[in-house]
Amino acid sequence: MDFQDYKGVWVFIEHKDDAVASVSLELLGAGRKLADKRGVELAGILIGENVKHLTKTVFEYGADTAYVYDQSIFKHYRTETYMKALLECSEKHKPEIILYGATSTGKDLASAVATDLPTGLTADTTELDVDEETGLLLASRPAFGGNIMATILCKKYRPQMATVRAKVMKALPPQSGRIGKVIEETISLKEEDIRTKVLEIVKETVKKVRIDEADIIVAGGKGLGSFEGFQLIHQLAETLGGAVGASRDVVEAGWIEHAHQVGQTGVTVTPKIYFAVGISGAIQHIVGMKNSGLIIAINKDKEAPIFQNCHYGIVGDAFEIVPILIEQFKKALSKEKVSNTSEG
Amino acid sequence: MLHIVACIKQVPDTKIIKMNPKTNTMDRRTAPAILNPYDAHAVEEAVRLKKRYGAIVSVVTMGPPPAVNAIKKCIEIGADEGYLITDRRFAGADTLATSYAVTKAIEKIAKHKPVDLVICGKMSIDGDTGQVGPGIARRLDIPPLTSVNKVVEINLDEGYAIVHRKLEDGYEVVRSTLPCLFSVEKTINEVPYSPLPNMIKAARYQPHIWSVDDLEGVDIKQLGLKGSPTIVSKVWAPTKPAGGTFIEGGPREQVEQLLSVVLQKKELFDLKEEV
Numbered sequence: 273m274d275f276q277d278y279k280g281v282w283v284f285i286e287h288k289d290d291a292v293a294s295v296s297l298e299l300l301g302a303g304r305k306l307a308d309k310r311g312v313e314l315a316g317i318l319i320g321e322n323v324k325h326l327t328k329t330v331f332e333y334g335a336d337t338a339y340v341y342d343q344s345i346f347k348h349y350r351t352e353t354y355m356k357a358l359l360e361c362s363e364k365h366k367p368e369i370i371l372y373g374a375t376s377t378g379k380d381l382a383s384a385v386a387t388d389l390p391t392g393l394t395a396d397t398t399e400l401d402v403d404e405e406t407g408l409l410l411a412s413r414p415a416f417g418g419n420i421m422a423t424i425l426c427k428k429y430r431p432q433m434a435t436v437r438a439k440v441m442k443a444l445p446p447q448s449g450r451i452g453k454v455i456e457e458t459i460s461l462k463e464e465d466i467r468t469k470v471l472e473i474v475k476e477t478v479k480k481v482r483i484d485e486a487d488i489i490v491a492g493g494k495g496l497g498s499f500e501g502f503q504l505i506h507q508l509a510e511t512l513g514g515a516v517g518a519s520r521d522v523v524e525a526g527w528i529e530h531a532h533q534v535g536q537t538g539v540t541v542t543p544k545i546y547f548a549v550g551i552s553g554a555i556q557h558i559v560g561m562k563n564s565g566l567i568i569a570i571n572k573d574k575e576a577p578i579f580q581n582c583h584y585g586i587v588g589d590a591f592e593i594v595p596i597l598i599e600q601f602k603k604a605l606s607k608e609k610v611s612n613t614s615e616g
Numbered sequence: 617m618l619h620i621v622a623c624i625k626q627v628p629d630t631k632i633i634k635m636n637p638k639t640n641t642m643d644r645r646t647a648p649a650i651l652n653p654y655d656a657h658a659v660e661e662a663v664r665l666k667k668r669y670g671a672i673v674s675v676v677t678m679g680p681p682p683a684v685n686a687i688k689k690c691i692e693i694g695a696d697e698g699y700l701i702t703d704r705r706f707a708g709a710d711t712l713a714t715s716y717a718v719t720k721a722i723e724k725i726a727k728h729k730p731v732d733l734v735i736c737g738k739m740s741i742d743g744d745t746g747q748v749g750p751g752i753a754r755r756l757d758i759p760p761l762t763s764v765n766k767v768v769e770i771n772l773d774e775g776y777a778i779v780h781r782k783l784e785d786g787y788e789v790v791r792s793t794l795p796c797l798f799s800v801e802k803t804i805n806e807v808p809y810s811p812l813p814n815m816i817k818a819a820r821y822q823p824h825i826w827s828v829d830d831l832e833g834v835d836i837k838q839l840g841l842k843g844s845p846t847i848v849s850k851v852w853a854p855t856k857p858a859g860g861t862f863i864e865g866g867p868r869e870q871v872e873q874l875l876s877v878v879l880q881k882k883e884l885f886d887l888k889e890e891v
């Protein structure tokens with residue numbers, strides 16, 4: 273394998289409801305930095321049906337080139353069809369790096385592609401860099417149970433691949449009118465040869481918990497002791513008009529459902545204010561909230577790592593502090609929002 | 617009869633694991649080894665399919681000799697047979713080398729009785745990647761169906777399966793030919809307490825134990841550390857952000873100060889991204 277033949281950074285472009293997914297825009301931002309450092313092109317790879325017009329967005333957010341597979345066989349995401357397109361495109365144009373969002377689709381596709389190429393694949397990356405000289409991708413992620421970061425390399429294979437967490441990288445501000453090169457590709461796949469069929473897509477109308485969109489998050493950890501203790505978090509969140517977050521332990525213990533979990537295997541959040549109550553602050557949690565605007569930690573243990581990752585820390589008993597906090601907030605907030613007082 | 621293979625892993629219980637505060641690393645000796653919780657759901661689903669359609673449920677794992685305990689746990693849940701592949705040459709495997717070794721084991725199991733369905737958990741709690749399941753599917757050249765949260769139908773006679781795959785805002789109904797591979801969400805089922813007869817069976821059960829030499833057509837270069845394209849180049853504690861100002865005083869004073877900080881910042885944030 274001659275590494276000289278492999279050039280350029282690619283981003284797999286996810287899209288839904290006729291729009292590019294925000295994680296893909298973030299990856300174009302991250303990919304742009306890698307490509308500039310290496311002095312190579314940044315490309316988006318776009319697979320779907322009636323998706324060609326999305327190249328406009330791909331260029332506005334930083335790509336130089338877009339490879340497009342626009343065929344009816346790609347109407348729904350299926351591992352087999354998308355994988356074949358990506359494998360063929362990679363074989364033909366030989367990128368040095370391919371990035372995917374660490375979404376269910378991105379992870380599914382990347383795992384399959386990595387096996388067939390074969391190449392190394394780093395999962396759920398939270399930091400990306402590239403060695404200017406060697407072109408080695410430095411993909412870092414929390415490891416070993418999430419208490420430490422590890423930088424993963426793939427020295428012997430190209431392309432190098434990684435899935436990257438949503439909301440960790442930053443999209444570039446879009447440059448209206450920025451254009452690039454569209455390379456249209458087709459693949460000869462017959463529907464009858466594909467072993468899977470999407471029969472139906474069912475949208476669930478149930479309002480989903482989306483803590484990643486909240487401005488204020490009150491998150492609780494196992495320091496709250498029990499399901500009953502955790503109710504304190506709900507009370508504070510309600511007082512502030514914020515969302516409830518939780519550490520992995522709390523979710524594993526069944527005090528609250530997984531949609532509330534902040535961290536490596538949960539959601540990455542960037543609220544304006546993040547309260548961490550009774551959360552010790554394992555790295556797998558920190559990576560999910562460290563970009564919050566203002567982080568406030570309340571914990572009994574002065575040595576808890578959360579205090580190294582917050583703006584303000586209070587060493588104390590949550591069951592003592594939080595009720596006072598609720599009481600005082602209510603007083604303060606009632607001055608601003610008089611209507612918001614259904615109960616004491 | 618339907619033959620289902622569930623792929624499992626024994627993992628350190630990361631919930632209980634203690635940290636070494638000096639090195640900021642996990643002290644693995646303190647962590648009990650358990651069946652990966654996601655895999656318990658995979659085995660449970662296989663056992664439920666056995667009750668629905670009649671099936672033989674085999675479980676397979678790669679790991680050190682004590683991983684027999686994870687297999688015994690699967691027998692408790694209701695699996696019929698367990699296979700452990702264990703060998704120093706497997707050590708240090710990343711997801712690519714792991715899927716290779718496990719595939720070789722499944723191929724050997726399939727010689728005895730063809731495999732119709734492979735079920736994996738969504739991911740392991742120590743590796744956190746979710747990459748091994750789809751990798752096994754590719755190597756066996758069967759369709760991978762990830763994010764499965766309901767099995768609607770398995771039709772062995774006509775050779776298809778219909779499942780729900782979880783999406784961000786709902787689910788999709790997918791039909792696949794058999795054999796295929798599911799990697800299942802935790803929400804697919806609840807793992808009940810094991811019935812007593814299963815526990816008795818599990819206590820006496822001795823799984824099949826294979827080394828590399830017991831497997832067929834193995835390319836040694838694709839195993840373990842040697843067969844792993846990814847390497848961990850360094851392990852580090854992330855840089856600690858500035859700040860971390862402690863608010864001192866009694867609870868009332870602390871809250872008062874905190875309140876002033878928060879309300880002040882709240883004004884600031886209204887200006888948008890000027891932080």
